[in-house]
Amino acid sequence: MKKNIAILMGGYSSEFKISVQSGNVVYKYLDRDQYHPFRIYITKDSWYHIDDADQKHPIDKNDFSLTLEGSKITFDAAFNTIHGTPGEDGLLQAYFKLIEIPQTTCDFYQAALTFNKRDCISTLQPYGILTATNYFLNKGDTIDAKAILDKVGLPCFVKANKAGSSYGVSKVKTEKELLPAIELAYKEDDEIIIESFLSGTEVSVGVIQYNGENTVLPITEIVTENEFFDYEAKYLGKSEEITPARLSDADTKKVKDLALKVYQILKMKGFSRSEYIFHNGEPHFIEMNTTPGLSEASILPQQANKAGISLKELFSNVIEACMYV
Structure with missing residues (x-):
């Protein structure tokens, strides 16, 4: 009997459209012999299913059910493709845990931890994971530009702590640019x-659970035309993504081992994509994404393709894994 799969897309953040692209790719490639997929939009105003005639049907949040033509439909699993809140920060993971519906991403604590860049870095550092030197600010804190730059130096990066797709990120080259960059980041968080x-x-290194094992996918090298791997570079063709990366065998093993170690330290499940920079010959952890982009052109699907894993296989495997943990 086919399983009903809710493909979650949308969300409450600036990444709404990107999430919808990912969700529609999952809908396109999901194995119709095994699954009956439903596109479920999650918005601040409402949660609803969109059918193939583009008609909206509300979701009952009490049990995450759907009524079509007088019949109640329940779901065997939720395929989470929401970037940002509430799909990447643990809120939906906790909701589905409470109503006992399996979902394809990591558990709620791991989602909240990895979505919070500051907390994730702070958790990994005691394990010897190398990171950039960092300085934390909360809205309302006194901004001491000299103290900040004395610690991190120039150039530096200013980032929203809880945001994706490089929203709220600036590369700062002079002290004069610091305050505007902070103001921009505060618009996101x-x-x-x-x-x-x-x-x-x-x-960029993808780690997934595949056939019951934690598997590191072929590595992607990011070569951007811009100052850094920003929104334009990620989505508007302003970068080159080379898979497999042009690394020596020794460096390839080094970053693969590190990515697997981070995945295991954080007790991850499902898909993850982590970013690293080889600085002074050693890979430094930047951040982890637990609902990475899943369009045909996205990095993780590119990596899976190089590993000989089709999108159909990739998506089926993560569904089955979440249902039989």
Whole structure:
């Protein structure tokens, strides 16, 4: 019997449209012999299913059910493709845990931890994971530019602490640019992180659960035309993504082992994509994404393809894994 799968897309953040792209790719490639997929939009105003005639049908949040033509539909699992809140920060993970519906991403604590860049870095550092030097600010804190730059130096990066797709991120080259960058970051979040600049090769490493094992996918090297891997570079063609990355065998093993170690330290499940920069010959952890982009052109699907895993296989495997933990 086919399983009903709710494909969650949308969300409450600036990444709404990007999430919808990912969700529609999952809908397109999901195995119709095994699953009956439903596109479920999660918005601040309402949660609803959109059918193939583009008609909206409300979701009952009490049990996450759907009524179509007088019949109640319940779901065997939820496929989470929401970038940002509430799909990447633990809120939906906790909701589905309470109503006992399996979902494809990590558990709620791991989602909240990894979505908070500051907390994630602070958790990993005691394990010897190298990171940039960082400085934390909360909205309303006194901004001491000299103290900040004395610690992180120039250039540096100012980032919204809880945001994705490089929203609220600036590369700061002069002290004069610092305050506007902080103001920009505060538009996305009331917490920010300011990091030292790491020069070196940037790579993205996907780690997934595949056939019951934690599996590191082929590494992607990021070569951007812009100052950093920003929104334009990620989504508007202003970067080159080279898979497999042009690394030595030794560096490839080094960053693969590190990515697997981070995945295991954080007790991850499902898909993850982490960013690293080789600085002074060593990979430094930047951040982890637990609901990475899933369009055909996105990094994780590119990596899976290089590993010989089709989108159909990739999506089926993560559904089955979440249902039989």
